[in-house]
Amino acid sequence: xxxxxxxxxxxxxxxxxxxxxxxxxxxxxxxxxxxxxxxxxxxxxxxxxxxxxxxxxxxxxxxxxxxxxxxxxxxxxxxxxxxxxxxxxxxxxxxxxxxxxxxxxxxxxxxxxxxxxxxxxxxxxxxxxxxxxxxxxxxxxxxxxxxxxxxxxxxxxxxxxxxxxxxxxxxxxxxxxxxxxxxxxxxxxxxxxxxxxxxxxxxxxxxxxxxxxxxxxxxxxxxxxxxxxxxxxxxxxxxxxxxxxxxxxxxxxxxxxxxxxxxxxxxxxxxxxxxxxxxxxxxxxx
Amino acid sequence: xxxxxxxxxxxxxxxxxxxxxxxxxxxxxxxxxxxxxxxxxxxxxxxxxxxxxxxxxxxxxxxxxxxxxxxxxxxxxxxxxxxxxxxxxxxxxxxxxxxxxxxxxxxxxxxxxxxxxxxxxxxxxxxxxxxxxxxxxxxxxxxxxxxxxxxxxxxxxxxxxxxxxxxxxxxxxxxxxxxxxxxxxxxxxxxxxxxxxxxxxxxxxxxxxxxxxxxxxxxxxxxxxxxxxxxxxxxxxxxxxxxxxxxxxxxxxxxxxxxxxxxxxxxx
Numbered sequence: 277x278x279x280x281x282x283x284x285x286x287x288x289x290x291x292x293x294x295x296x297x298x299x300x301x302x303x304x305x306x307x308x309x310x311x312x313x314x315x316x317x318x319x320x321x322x323x324x325x326x327x328x329x330x331x332x333x334x335x336x337x338x339x340x341x342x343x344x345x346x347x348x349x350x351x352x353x354x355x356x357x358x359x360x361x362x363x364x365x366x367x368x369x370x371x372x373x374x375x376x377x378x379x380x381x382x383x384x385x386x387x388x389x390x391x392x393x394x395x396x397x398x399x400x401x402x403x404x405x406x407x408x409x410x411x412x413x414x415x416x417x418x419x420x421x422x423x424x425x426x427x428x429x430x431x432x433x434x435x436x437x438x439x440x441x442x443x444x445x446x447x448x449x450x451x452x453x454x455x456x457x458x459x460x461x462x463x464x465x466x467x468x469x470x471x472x473x474x475x476x477x478x479x480x481x482x483x484x485x486x487x488x489x490x491x492x493x494x495x496x497x498x499x500x501x502x503x504x505x506x507x508x509x510x511x512x513x514x515x516x517x518x519x520x521x522x523x524x525x526x527x528x529x530x531x532x533x534x535x536x537x538x539x540x541x542x543x544x545x546x547x548x549x550x551x552x553x554x555x556x557x558x559x560x561x562x
Numbered sequence: 563x564x565x566x567x568x569x570x571x572x573x574x575x576x577x578x579x580x581x582x583x584x585x586x587x588x589x590x591x592x593x594x595x596x597x598x599x600x601x602x603x604x605x606x607x608x609x610x611x612x613x614x615x616x617x618x619x620x621x622x623x624x625x626x627x628x629x630x631x632x633x634x635x636x637x638x639x640x641x642x643x644x645x646x647x648x649x650x651x652x653x654x655x656x657x658x659x660x661x662x663x664x665x666x667x668x669x670x671x672x673x674x675x676x677x678x679x680x681x682x683x684x685x686x687x688x689x690x691x692x693x694x695x696x697x698x699x700x701x702x703x704x705x706x707x708x709x710x711x712x713x714x715x716x717x718x719x720x721x722x723x724x725x726x727x728x729x730x731x732x733x734x735x736x737x738x739x740x741x742x743x744x745x746x747x748x749x750x751x752x753x754x755x756x757x758x759x760x761x762x763x764x765x766x767x768x769x770x771x772x773x774x775x776x777x778x779x780x781x782x783x784x785x786x787x788x789x790x791x792x793x794x795x796x797x798x799x800x801x802x803x804x805x806x807x808x809x810x811x812x813x814x815x816x817x818x819x820x821x822x823x824x825x826x827x828x829x830x
Binding site for chain 2: 278279280281282287288290291293294295297298301302303304305306308309312361364365368374377378379381382383384385386387389390391392393394395396397398399400401402404406407408411438441442446449450453470495498499501502506516519520523524529532533536539540543547
C-alpha cells in the first residue's frame with residue numbers, strides 16, 4: 277500500500293543513507309560555519325574556538341552597509357526588469373503549441389545552466405571595443421568609433437538580466453501554464469480588448485505568483501558572485517563577492533561566516549515572504 | 563494581443579538570448595590570436611588547441627570526472643529518499659524533503675562557505691573527493707525533484723494490482739516502479755551533470771587552488787589575459803547543454819519536468 281506508515285525498522289532502511297549523507301555533508305557543514313562565525317580570529321589566517329561577537333560587530337561598517345545597499349538595489353532593479361519582460365513572454369510561450377514550447381524551454385534551460393563565468397565572458401565580449409555591439413552601430417552609421425561598455429554598471433545589469441531572465445521564465449511557467457485558457461477567451465468574447473484582457477484577467481488573476489516571482493528573482497540575483505567581478509568595477513561588488521573575498525583572499529573565515537549567516541537570515545526571510553505571498557491570490561487556476 | 567507584436571517581442575528575446583553566444587562563436591573562429599568580431603578569417607585552431615593543450619585538457623578531465631561521479635552520487639541519495647517519501651507517510655517527510663531542497667535554494671555562496679568550513683575542519687580541503695561530495699549534495703535537489711515527479715506519475719492502482727497478484731515490495735520495485743521512474747532518473751542525472759560542469763563557486767571554495775575545473779580555468783584565463791580558446795570552450799559548453807536538454811525535450815516530458823501540470827491539454 278502506498279501512503280501507509282512504515283512498519284518496523286526494515287521499512288525505514290531506504291531513508292537511512294540519504295538522511296546520513298544530508299546530515300553529515302549539509303547540516304554539519306552548516307553548523308560548523310555558524311560556529312566559526314563566533315570564533316576569534318588569529319593573525320595569519322587562523323582562528324580559535326571561542327564565543328565572541330566581534331565578527332558580527334564588524335558588520336556595522338560603512339563598507340558593509342554600502343555593499344549591502346548596492347546588492348539590494350541592483351538585485352531589485354534586475355528583478356523588476358526580468359518580471360516585467362518575462363511575464364508577457366512566459367504567457368506567450370504557454371499559449372504556443374507543445375513543440376514550440378519545448379524548443380523555447382530547451383533554449384532557456386540551456387542558457388540557465390551556463391556557468392556565470394561563461395556568461396560574464398560572453399557579455400564582456402559583446403560590450404568590448406574589438407568584438408562588441410558598438411562595431412555594429414558604427415557599421416550602421418549610428419556611432420563614430422567603436423567603444424568599450426564593459427566593465428560598468430550597465431554591463432553588469434545586462435549580464436545579471438541575462439542570467440536571471442531564463443530563471444524568471446521558469447518560475448512563472450508553472451502558474452501561467454495552469455491558467456485556465458478559457459478565462460482570457462471568455463473576456464475576449466465578452467468584448468474586452470486584448471490589452472485589457474491581458475492586464476485585468478491574466479495579470480489580475482496571477483497577482484500572487486507575480487509577487488512571488490519578483491521575490492524569487494530578487495533572491496536569486498542577490499546571490500550573484502561572479503558577474504560583478506567580471507562586468508563590474510570594485511564599487512559594483514555585491515555581498516557574495518565580499519564574503520568570498522574575505523574567506524579566500526583575506527583568510528578571515530570568521531568574519532566571512534558572520535556575513536554569510538547574516539545573508540542567510542535575509543534569504544530565509546525572503547523565502548518565508550515568498551511562501552506567504554504564494555499562498556494567496558491564485559484565482560483562475562485549475 | 564496581436565500576432566505581429568507577439569512575434570516581434572519573442573524575436574527580440576531570441577536575439578537577446580542568442581547574441582552573446584553568436585559573438586562568442588564568431589570570436590572562436592579567429593585565425594590570429596585576436597578577439598575580433600566579425601573574425602579575421604575562419605579557422606578551427608582554437609578548437610584543436612582546446613583538445614591538445616594539457617593546460618586545458620586537465621581541467622576538462624577534472625570537470626568531467628567530477629560531474630559524472632557527483633551526479634551519480636546525487637542520484638543515489640535522491641532515489642531512495644524520493645521513493646521513501648512517496649511510499650510511506652511519516653511525520654518528518656516534509657523536513658527531509660526541505661533538507662534536500664535547501665542546498666540549492668540558499669544563495670550559493672552560503673552553501674559554498676559551509677562546505678569550505680567543513681572540509682577545512684575535516685582536513686580534506688583541496689581534495690577532489692571534497693569537490694565531488696560537495697557537488698553531489700549541492701545538486702541533490704535536481705534528481706530529488708525530478709524523481710519525485712516520476713513517482714507521482716505512477717498510477718497507484720497498478721502497484722496495488724501487482725501486490726494483489728502476490729508480488730512482494732522488492733519485486734514491485736524492480737518490475738513496476740523502477741521502469742516507470744527510469745526516464746525521470748535520466749533527466750535528473752542530466753540536469754545534475756550539466757550544472758556540475760558549469761559550477762564555479764563551490765568547486766572554487768572547496769579546492770579551487772588544487773583541483774582546477776573548467777569554469778575555474780576560464781575565470782583564471784579571464785584574469786590573466788584573454789585567448790580565443792576561451793571562446794571555443796564556451797561554444798562547446800553551449801552545444802553540450804543544448805544537446806543534453808534537447809534530448810530531454812525530445813524523449814522526455816520537459817514541460818512537465820518544469821512544472822506544467824496539464825501538457826496534454828495543448829494540441830500539438
